[in-house]
Amino acid sequence: MIDPLLIHGALELERTDRGLLPHRLPAWARAQSDDPQLHHAAAQPAGVRLAIRTAATRLELDVLPTKRRYVGAPSRPDGWYDVLVGGELVERHQAPGGNVLHVDMMTGASTFDAGEPTTLVLTLPGGDSEVEVWLPHDEQTELLALRADAPVAPLEDDRPRWVHHGSSISHGSLATYPTEPWPVVAARLAQVDLTNLGLGGSALLDPFVARTMRDTPADVISVKVGINLVNQDLVRRRALGPAVHGWLDTIRDGHPETPLVIVSPIHCGIHEAVPGPTGVDTAAFTEGRVAFRAEGDPQGAARGALTLQAVREVLAEVVERRGDPHLSYVDGLTLYGPEDAERLPLPDNLHPDAATHRLIGERFAAVVAPGAGQAGRAGRTVGGSIISPEESACR
CATH class of the missing domain: 2.60.120.260 (Galactose-binding domain-like)
Known part of the structure; x- marks a missing residue:
């Protein structure tokens, strides 16, 4: 054994x-x-x-x-x-x-x-x-x-502990090697000890995941949420804000002052303005390829159906309203935005390839390293701020 x-x-x-x-x-x-x-x-x-x-x-x-x-x-x-x-x-x-x-x-x-x-x-x-x-x-x-x-x-590891939760993108979908998913790239660059709770298809604000994070030792915590909620057409805009507040309340029960970063979805063209659900592209499938498409009603956003644009708006509002000096927001478009998508398109319309994982990880390393530094090392904190695309790009 x-x-x-x-x-x-x-x-x-x-x-x-x-x-x-x-x-x-x-x-x-x-x-x-x-x-x-x-x-x-x-x-x-x-x-x-x-x-x-x-x-x-x-x-x-x-x-x-x-x-x-x-x-x-x-x-x-x-x-x-x-x-x-x-x-x-x-x-x-x-x-x-x-x-x-x-x-x-x-x-x-x-x-x-x-x-x-x-x-x-x-x-x-x-x-x-x-x-x-x-x-x-x-x-x-x-x-x-x-x-x-x-x-x-x-091997003893005394580096700051980073606990991250996200979707299949955080899990590492379409990355080939286990050191390629963007959280691993970021952790290695930032010199932090990673616990990756990226769960493919399952970043759905399940309360038991928040309680798990509450009970897990951490010097910095990040939560990247939104794409799976849209993929499954799971909630409406009215429910998203209170659900995120509840999640944050639960995490704060165990980590009252730990640097905590909320990350909104990266650019995904099929769902920027079109709600879910997400379906398999049957035409691509018959060609032996796996690809995805948006199956929601483009008019549904007016009735509260979530698009990625709506998710980003709600998450930024939640962070601003809480007034938590140790809570930060990172706009996912600063990690991978429309201009990046022109150069590095998502191969299946949903998940990044290895080069894009690397790009996202390099950009996020500059966020997680200061957060970990606040708890475990000297470094600049991003706590209490809403990070604009311009500020994040300058890191």
Whole structure:
């Protein structure tokens, strides 16, 4: 059994018959929803990594991955394991085999095929080294065993702790490697210890997620919300403001003065002025591509249906009205706006590619680093302000 102290970025480690299964929501929270998508997302170890100190030159890691295959769509590549030594990437590995979850995107039905574990062999430089093995961000991974040719010890991390919640964009959709999602890019640049609660399709203001964040140690917290609310056509404008206030009240119960950043949606052309729901582009699907389209009524915004433009207005109003000196707002358009979309379009109309993840992460690093600095290091705070596009771009 792997020492749980070697695993960073998970909120719970489930002991299975074979090993440890990282979860990014605790069991009590998962029990409050029967949404399969949420459960799949929370079990995918985005931001979870093994963090060890060792002089070993060889590590063997036994894993049992669970891959997703979408019926009728091109096969997804196996997930990647990024190996970092002293913060620098030295190797990348994939784990063939494992379990397979077959998902029909048109009906939501799924079937499961059990598979066998894989052993990853990692080559290290030796000497006293800080080693991280970042697990696949979009592939459930059960950790079975770790063997080394020298002693291994938990790597202590005294950096400021950043807890982030968001949608599939924060989770890392369309990023290939586990160090590519924008929160990981931002965390590495800002030198903070990331707990990534990006949950694909499930940034829906669920109260149990707010309570989870309330109870999770943090030196800086960020919440990126909006796109999934529009995707599912879940709430109307009237309900959004009070729901966000309630979320913030809950987080503040556990973190009364922790720097807290509200981030509105990045640019997404299909939903800037057209409400949800979001549907699969059937024409693209018949061509073997996955793409999305807006299926809402363009006139619905006048009756309170949410567009991304409306979400940004409401979130800015909430932050301004609360008068919280430790609360900030970041306009998502400063992270990825219309001009960026012309140069780096969203490949499926909804999710950024690796280059765009990098861009967003680089821009957000300048926000999260001062916030963490207020609690744990010297640095400039952005607390209590509504950050304009011009101010954010100058960071």
